[in-house]
Amino acid sequence: MHRNLLFDLDQTLLDFHASEHVALKAVMEMNSQAFTEERYDSFKQINKQLWLEFEKGMISKAELFETRFKILFEECGCNTNGMDLMKINSDFIDYMSQNGIFMDGALDFLKKVVDSVPNVRIYIITNGATRNAKGRIAATGLNDYICDLFVSESMGVSKPSYEYFDIVKKTINDPDKSYIVIGDSLTSDMLGAKNADLTSCWFMPEGDVKEAMKEYEIDYIASSFDDLFDIVIKWSATL
Ligand SMILES: [Mg+2]
Known part of the structure; x- marks a missing residue:
């Protein structure tokens, strides 16, 4: 899978x-x-x-x-x-x-994921302006790592709506359990994963983490790219 x-x-x-x-x-x-x-x-x-x-x-x-x-x-x-x-x-x-700029450690993390996780496919799910997102993705070279990107402006729907994730799932066309949503925002990423009934990982959690995990039914949290790498490996093994 x-x-x-x-x-x-x-x-x-x-x-x-x-x-x-x-x-x-x-x-x-x-x-x-x-x-x-x-x-x-x-x-x-x-x-x-x-x-x-x-x-x-x-x-x-x-x-x-x-x-x-x-x-x-x-x-x-x-x-x-x-x-x-x-x-x-x-x-x-x-x-x-x-002037796209990677988060510190993001590029090394992606390289490690591509080398270590069998059958991995990387997608971008983002709310915002298409020109801005596509430009920065091209400028950093992130393009080389991703299969596709889903930009709300081009789709006419945004995270966290069910419709947004429905388009993503129908386009990729794999079973629900093959997806993990990874993002820093509770109200777009984690709520979107909950609405779409997908596994989620909250990146760089802050505030009342326990309470948020319960409210948004978050599966994993990662406070660094090292944490995130371990979680991706662990989650992959469950498939
Ligand atoms: Mg974000």
């Missing part, structure tokens, strides 16, 4: 924040503004708030993209009336796409 590893992308295999940091620095400097860690923290706060508003249906994605740079550059003292904020957003996404 295939061993189908369904990996979340961001903060599981790739470091989204490291790419974001590089891209923000680039667009700020292109627009003659000094980049500082304080500005980066501020941008993360602005972004987070706007994504929450987007998820609640209060603003469109275009408004989100424009507003995050409007607020950031106004905080720098710029008059944003004459600025092409959508162009800045597009440059930002381009820079992110070209």
Whole structure:
């Protein structure tokens, strides 16, 4: 039987924040503004708030993209009336796409998994923008390790919905027990695995771990890539 590893992308295999940091620095400097860690923290706060508003249906994605740079550059003292904020957003996404960065240890882990687990197949399951995910996957060379990727934007459904995982399962077309969902997010990855009745491994657990494991019916937890490797080996042996 295939061993189908369904990996979340961001903060599981790739470091989204490291790419974001590089891209923000680039667009700020292109627009003659000094980049500082304080500005980066501020941008993360602005972004987070706007994504929450987007998820609640209060603003469109275009408004989100424009507003995050409007607020950031106004905080720098710029008059944003004459600025092409959508162009800045597009440059930002381009820079992110070209600067994929692995989480520390992720590449060695993948090499070890491919060498050690018979019939292993690696897939990416990610919520987000297709251009951003595909670009970063290509930039890191993660492409060489994966069979396919499932990006919510292209599918029209997102984790943790049952529909999202149903498409993944129907595409791969293997028995349910051949899958393990590995990710850092309780509300998208672990809840998605629970909704789809799949084995799950919570990567980099935090907070009340015991309580979360019960609530989300989590099968395994891994606090490092070494832990995760041991779990993949252990789980593989059960198939
Ligand atoms: Mg994640």
